[in-house]
Amino acid sequence: MSDLKSTASTGIESCKSELSALSDEIWRNPELGFNEHKAHELLTNFLEKKGFTVERSYTGIETAFRATFGSGRPNVCVICEYDALPEIGHACGHNLIAEAGVAAGLGLKAVLESSDALKGMVTVLGTPAEETDGGKINLIRNGAFENIDLSMMVHPCPTNIVSPQMLALEALNITYTGKASHAAAYPWEGVNALDAVALAYNAVSCLRQQMKPSWRVHGVIVSGGEDPAIVPEKTTLKYYIRAPTTQELNEFKVKVLNCFTGAATATGCSVSIESVPPLFNEVASNGVLAKLFASNLKIEFKMEGELTISTDMGNVSYIVPSIHPMFAIGSGEVNHTREFTAVTNTPEAHTATLTVAKAMAHTCIDVLTTDGLLEKIKEDFEVQLL
Ligand SMILES: [Zn+2]
Ligand SMILES: [Zn+2]
Missing domain, CATH: 3.40.630.10 (Zn peptidases)
Known part of the structure; x- marks a missing residue:
């Protein structure tokens, strides 16, 4: 030395x-x-x-x-x-x-x-x-x-x-908006934003079997409704998606976003997806x-x-x-x-x-x-x- x-x-x-x-x-x-x-x-x-x-x-x-x-x-x-x-x-x-x-x-x-x-x-x-x-x-x-x-x-x-x-990383906030209604008396008047969360979560889980081994996606339910007697009107999720390069991340992101929008279509909710800066480079x-x-x-x-x-x-x-x-x-x-x-x-x-x-x-x-x-x-x- x-x-x-x-x-x-x-x-x-x-x-x-x-x-x-x-x-x-x-x-x-x-x-x-x-x-x-x-x-x-x-x-x-x-x-x-x-x-x-x-x-x-x-x-x-x-x-x-x-x-x-x-x-x-x-x-x-x-x-x-x-x-x-x-x-x-x-x-x-x-x-x-x-x-x-x-x-x-x-x-x-x-x-x-x-x-x-x-x-x-x-x-x-x-x-x-x-x-x-x-x-x-x-x-x-x-x-x-x-x-x-x-x-x-x-x-x-x-x-x-x-x-x-x-891995490169992007954070996403997802908000589903449905319609509140009495969950027992008038459920058909409601649009259930918690169902959108359930479908989105499961759609992402299904996507996981087709992901490259180096890709990662994981999320939490931030809010899932207020009271069982009210059809959940607003729900939010937070997800992280990761891939070895920012270019690959963008390719992967399209697939994940399809899961979130698909869940909105299925339930009749509207969805807003917000990318939360900063994006981490690999x-x-x-x-x-x-x-x-x-x-x-x-x-x-x-x-x-x-x-x-x-x-x-x-x-x-x-x-x-x-x-x-x-x-x-x-x-x-x-x-x-x-x-x-x-x-x-x-x-x-x-x-x-x-x-x-x-x-x-x-x-x-x-x-x-x-x-x-x-x-x-x-x-x-x-x-x-x-
Ligand atoms: Zn750490
Ligand atoms: Zn650390």
């Missing part, structure tokens, strides 16, 4: 207990998207104390932040997430994503401080509301990725994958960055693997060259379960987090110190956009 990489690792290791305490404090105080006030305060205070220039509520988004060290280009960006899930806390382990981002930032700061010859800067970007609203898309819109050369983050899950194939992992990251890992990772989830990092990957490796945290538990929440604050999870944080820092060091490497990364990015 080069001296600079050892400097980064030592910089990270020397803050090990502070980093796990920071992560555990976020874990103990789960906050939902755009309400991560405590996490925002903890992370920005910590980075400021460590000598970063910190901008709180970055670009006007209350719980976003930017912390920078160094100056000029390249400007390498490591990303923190820190939002939790309703009821089940840090069941996606975003407290560990925050820990990894801050750790990588500290490692890179140690390197930039150690060498006057080294040019460039590190940006630690705090991105709220990944689970709910796709906060990174607001940050993109507000110009947060301007003057950034590349970005990376890591995400805990049950397996180690450098370039996971993740993650376009930068090939050069991914290979570099893999070469800096000290443990075994699969290079590619299917992971049928979606992330707002997909949108970032279309703005700057990016990677979004997934890493195992020493447990077979899966994301979005209470069991996963229970393992996102363990010593094993913290150890795994710092291992990938070091790999992020080392990858950035390669970019900062190798002539022509950033150009190669950008060429790969341009090809991907075609």
Whole structure:
């Protein structure tokens, strides 16, 4: 390992207990998207104390932040997430994503401080509301990725994958409107919007057997009527549809929409279908960055693997060259379960987090110190956009 990489690792290791305490404090105080006030305060205070220039509520988004060290280009960006899930806390382990981002930032700061010859800067970007609203898309819109050369983050899950194939996602709100009537005395005067929901749900379920294995569709009934004695007049559904690319998603969406409109026709209801922004792009992992990251890992990772989830990092990957490796945290538990929440604050999870944080820092060091490497990364990015 080069001296600079050892400097980064030592910089990270020397803050090990502070980093796990920071992560555990976020874990103990789960906050939902755009309400991560405590996490925002903890992370920005910590980075400021460590000598970063910190901008709180970055670009006007209350719980976003930017912390920078160094100056000029390249400007390498490591990303923190820190939002939790309703009821089940840090069941996606975003407290560990925050820990990894801050750790990588500290490692890179140690390197930039150690060498006057080294040019460039590190940006630690705090991105709220990944689970709910796709906060990174607001940050993109507000110009947060301007003057950034590349970005990376890591995400805990049950397996180690450098370039996971993740899915594009579109959210839909569906509203059926029928006609209220006394359900016992004058049912024939009513038009039943709950029947439309039942048919739509079952039509989508039938469609599922003809779907490609990589497609996903899932929904919930948000409202199904008010009182059994009243023929349900208004009902609403919320659905997510996902596919490996936005193009494939559009093809799939036509089939799903037919299920919703068909249910309206069958029941005599009217239907309104609203696409709820933002649309999440699939993650376009930068090939050069991914290979570099893999070469800096000290443990075994699969290079590619299917992971049928979606992330707002997909949108970032279309703005700057990016990677979004997934890493195992020493447990077979899966994301979005209470069991996963229970393992996102363990010593094993913290150890795994710092291992990938070091790999992020080392990858950035390669970019900062190798002539022509950033150009190669950008060429790969341009090809991907075609
Ligand atoms: Zn999640
Ligand atoms: Zn997540």
